[in-house]
Amino acid sequence: MRARNGKIARLPKVIREQLNQRLADGEAGETLLEWLHAQPEVLEVLIRDFEGRPILKQNLSDWRRGGFRDWEARQERIETVRRIAEEADDIESAAAELPDRLSAIVAERFASLIAATASVKDWSKPRLRAQLMELCGSVASLRRFDQGVARLKLEREQLDLKKAELALAQEAQTKRTHEQWREWTDAHTSHLLKTSKSPEEALRGILILLHGHADEDLIRRERERNHAKAGLPLLPDDATLLERTQNLMQARAIAEEIRKGGAQESQGQSNPVKP
Secondary structure, three states, X not given: OOOOOOOOOOOOHHHHHHHHHHHHOOOOHHHHHHHHOOOXXXXXXXXXXXXXXXXXXXXXXXXXXXXXXXXXXXXXXXXXXXXXXXXXXXXXXXXXXXXXXXXXXHHHHHHHHHHHHHHOOOOOOHHHHHHHHHHHHHHHHHXXXXXXXXXXXXXXXXXXXXXXXXXXXXXXXXXXXXXHHHHHHHHHHHHHHHHOOOHHHHXXXXXXXXXXXXXXXXXXXXXXXXXXXXXXXXXXXOOOHHHHHHHHHHHHHHHHHHHHXXXXXXXXXXXXXXX
16 A cells, blocks of 8 residues: 555545545535635644645546545555454354363263163173273263362352452542542632632633643643544533533544554555455
């Protein structure tokens, strides 16, 4: 796969991923060009690297035949890896009881063989004694196998129990940590409100508590940059707390999807699977 250096190839990965998904969804070229030129990151790249020249229909067509095709092939490889992993999970789940069932079938066969020996009246013949000893050895091996399976099952149950205990301990620790954090923030905020000589001083202390600094312009720029990366508009200053929370959760969800997509892409490249 050759490196690409056109206008679209120079765009940030998050924009290229969104563009590829929109192409896959069948959006029209005019709509895509309008959307691209509305993104601050796109304009920044065009101004920095291409003297402000816009992305043209030809650029989009070239990307459809090049970078988008590569993205589709990569998505197919990722989907193949995901499907194989799901099939492996299904097989593992179905095979969990297979040893016990096979053991039962073999035990039934042995029982039939042993029942057949009831008709033997004379065990003095070496051939019959050899057959009987071989059958006894096989039964003993089967018994040892059953004991091994039972021991492994017990060990797994003990491991599951330890995992459950560890999960409970971690949950309790997280709860204690959250409670300690709330107590600390309540105490610190109360202290700020009591000792501050003005609302401005109290606000400065709260900003330092939340962001590590009190530079409101820097906080706004960071918020604008994070929203731009997620492709979300920045809310107005008079937005309600609920609107801000919804917007933040949406931005976090988009960032998480992008992060997962990058991890799956890396996995698909490191372990290529032929369709």
